[in-house]
Amino acid sequence: MLISGLQKLTLLDYPGKIACTVFTGGCDFRCPFCHNASLVKNPNAFPRIKEDEFFDFIEKRKNILNGVCITGGEPTIQKGLKEFIVRIREKGYLIKLDTNGNNSNILKELVNDGLVDYVAMDIKNSIEKYPITVDTKNIDIESIKESADFLLSNKVDYEFRTTVVKEFHNKDDIEKIAKWIKGAKRYFLQGFVDSGDLICEGYSGYDKKDMESLLEVTKKYIVNTELRGY
Numbered sequence: 001m002l003i004s005g006l007q008k009l010t011l012l013d014y015p016g017k018i019a020c021t022v023f024t025g026g027c028d029f030r031c032p033f034c035h036n037a038s039l040v041k042n043p044n045a046f047p048r049i050k051e052d053e054f055f056d057f058i059e060k061r062k063n064i065l066n067g068v069c070i071t072g073g074e075p076t077i078q079k080g081l082k083e084f085i086v087r088i089r090e091k092g093y094l095i096k097l098d099t100n101g102n103n104s105n106i107l108k109e110l111v112n113d114g115l116v117d118y119v120a121m122d123i124k125n126s127i128e129k130y131p132i133t134v135d136t137k138n139i140d141i142e143s144i145k146e147s148a149d150f151l152l153s154n155k156v157d158y159e160f161r162t163t164v165v166k167e168f169h170n171k172d173d174i175e176k177i178a179k180w181i182k183g184a185k186r187y188f189l190q191g192f193v194d195s196g197d198l199i200c201e202g203y204s205g206y207d208k209k210d211m212e213s214l215l216e217v218t219k220k221y222i223v224n225t226e227l228r229g230y
Contacts (some may be wrong), residue, residue, distance in 0.1 A: 001080045002026060003054060004039055004046040008061075011067065014096045014118065019067035022054065024081075027074040028102055031124060031133040031164045031205045035188075035195035037089065039227035040071050050074060058091055076106040084187055085115045096120065100149030106194060111156045119158040121151060126176035133168050134211075135199075148181055159186035161228065163167045164214065166192075174214045178221040187222045191229035 005023030007013075013021050023036075034040055058065065068088050075081055076099055085095055096118040099107060102112020103170055110116045117217070125133040151158040160181050164174070174189070181187065192205035208230045218225040 001051060001078050001084045002043055003049040003051065004043050004073070006049055006054065006057070007035065007202040008057070009065075009201070013069040014017070014073070014094070015066040016061050017067035017094060017096075018065055019069050019094075019096065020058065020065055024070065024072045024075045026077055027072055027125075028077050028136065028138050029074065029098075029100055030136045030199060031134050032162070032198070032200035033034040033163065033168070033192060034199050035193070035197060036073065037197045037199040039071050041199065043073065051087075055091070058088065062092065063091065066092040067096060068208055069096040069098065069218045074100055074102070077105040081133045082110060082113075082115065085110065089115060094118070099147070100124070101136075102135075103148065104146040104150060107147050108150055111150070116156060118152060119156055121158065121160055122145060123160050123162045123181065125162075127180065128176075129168070129173060133142075152181065152184060154185070155211070157185070159188060160184050161188040161190055163190045163192050164206060164211065166206060167202070171214060171217060175221075178218040182221040185224065186224045187218060187225045188228040189218065189225070191227070193229065195219055 004025035007021040009020050010019050013019055024053040025039055027040040064195055094117045097116045098120045101121045124130055153211060189211060211227050215225055215227055
């Protein structure tokens with residue numbers, strides 16, 4: 001496991017839980033508007049956190065934390081992810097996994113083995129616009145669709161989320177996404193914010209009024225839809 005960062009306390013990343021967040025290095029996508037560009041492109045530039053150091057930390061926080069979020073980058077490309085989660089489980093923690101859904105077999109295995117309690121899957125765009133949005137040839141759209149269908153089957157608690165960028169998403173795209181994941185348990189439209197560490201420059205977000213208009217479109221297909229970041 002390449003652990004490139006650790007947020008020791010979060011009240012936001014894991015809904016309803018007090019958690020820490022583990023950042024894994026590297027990703028199989030290259031979304032130009034990614035806000036963790038350095039972590040994606042050059043994860044070895046970050047000080048590596050040893051697994052034993054992390055487990056010492058959560059052992060000491062047993063009376064404070066009740067969950068661990070695993071994010072990235074993209075966690076499912078990490079060798080040893082399952083073994084890492086098993087060790088966290090042995091400490092009594094709940095697990096939230098953030099994923100792009102590109103590795104559906106790994107997602108299914110983790111859930112079916114009872115190792116994940118909550119999954120947040122990024123829906124990057126409408127299916128036909130995925131290749132330009134993730135900017136990589138290393139994409140298996142069928143695997144992404146399989147991951148979405150698996151979550152829709154309610155085998156685990158979950159949410160879908162889309163970071164909305166003016167240059168990539170319009171009303172038609174958002175409606176196509178909502179139709180694709182119709183009936184989802186939760187769907188969040190996230191406002192794009194320039195973190196100052198993007199893969200490419202020149203992207204912008206919609207204002208709250210425009211995002212509320214997009215929200216109304218999604219609500220025709222997904223009742224529990226909310227804005228995040230406003």
